[in-house]
Amino acid sequence: MQTWDIEFRSLTVGYGEHVVLRDINAVLPAGKVSVILGGSGGGKSTLLRHIIGLSRPISGSVLIGGRDLFRLGTREFRRVRRQMGVLFQDGALLGALSLAQNVALPLSEHLHLPRPLIREAALRVLRMVGLEDFADFFPNQLSGGMRKRAGLARAIIAEPRILLCDEPTSGLDPITAARMDELLRSMHEQYSEMTLVAVSHDLASLRAIADHVLVLRDGGAIFSGPLAALEASDDPYLRQFLHREAGDQQLALHQPQNPAVRTALDAWLDS
Template sequence: MHNWDIEFVHLDAGYGERAVLRDICAVLPAGRISVILGESGCGKSTLLKHIIGLSQPMAGTVRIDGQDFFALKAAAFRRVRRQMGVLFQDGALLGALSLAENVALPLSEHFALPKPLLREAALRVLGMVGLQDFADYYPNQLSGGMRKRAGLARAIIAEPRILLCDEPTSGLDPVTAARMDELLLSMHEQFADMTLVVVSHDLASFRAIAEHALVLRDGSAIFSGRPDELERGEDPYVRQFLQRQSGDRSKAQRAALNPIARAALDAWLAS
């Protein structure tokens, strides 16, 4: 079974008539961990939605395993999507279901499997992310890091060919974020055929897990290649991004409040 790569060919993408991404040409290599980097609003999430098939390109193509994804007939399109697992930014667990029930959802929604078999499958992947003992807990009883690990377990329960992770370390403390990185590397080792795509702006995570980097800026792809090549690059924006520099040294200036509003605010604060 060969691995699936993801290729963008002159892709324009956006919402309505507003293009967010323009002329994206890049390949996320099969069987590798690719990290999509860029500042907020650069189009990372929009690109992810097109890989998943939630949004149609305005122009150009998305190729998965060499096939024009959006030109596939409905049945073939669904078959490809079934081969994708998604870790959403907040875990996206259902509060009314236990952890085991949440994790088993991809199987219970599509297959008429006995409940004991579903639970066995859920416990197997919960064990892989270190949460087997919390199978009967509910999402509101767990920490943010645990919810993300449970989301990862759900994303991999059907052993997808492509795993897509949206900001897997956002909102986590440094130690928990490092554990999430280690977990993704472990998934990569256990599922050698899986293509991992991680959307992130976490530089520590990028340096820990990336085997390929795609950098977006203002809707364009300004780099696609190996992380070591990115680190050695001389592009000013890339250097600022990797060194966490704003590029703007100007200090914030306090704007004056309207005098009438200022008087009302002062009176309220003094009351």
């Protein structure tokens, strides 16, 4: 399978006239695990939407395997999109379908194959993520970590060239998060030519899975390179981010309540 890198050239993205990221120039290398890192609201998920092709850039280009995604014809654009698997934050499973049916959706919706063959394909990837015994359970019968693993199984069932993961460890306890990191790493070893991109602000996950890191801040990209280079950086913000330092900003925690509001609250609480 040919590997595809993901390249941003002078990319500016946003919503309407609101610019979220400006003039991004970076390459997420083919066949590697890249993590897009940054603070909350920093544009990580917005950038992911543009890689998937769900949003069009204000200016600049997103190149997938050397081809400008937004200059492709409709048919070729769909072909590229078929080569992408997506793990959404909450797994995005359909509540009315069993786990096996959810996982099989990319095949059952697009391929004319016998149902037993499609179910076997679903069981194969559920086996890979340790959920084969739960194939006939429904999403509301599973834990959050199990739903994420099922979402990962669905994302890889068609063996895509690019796997995109939006906050794969968010909402998980540390042990479950570590298991998800281990699963992503072992899965990438099995599909070594797959380009895997994870959006995250989880530093433990970053250090567990990343080969390459893109760091976003203040509407731009301030670092793009190997994890080792990021760890060795002496940039003050990167050091602060990686070591979870609060910085010099002080929050004004003591803000007296307006007396009229305070009086009204006291009267209501005592009534």
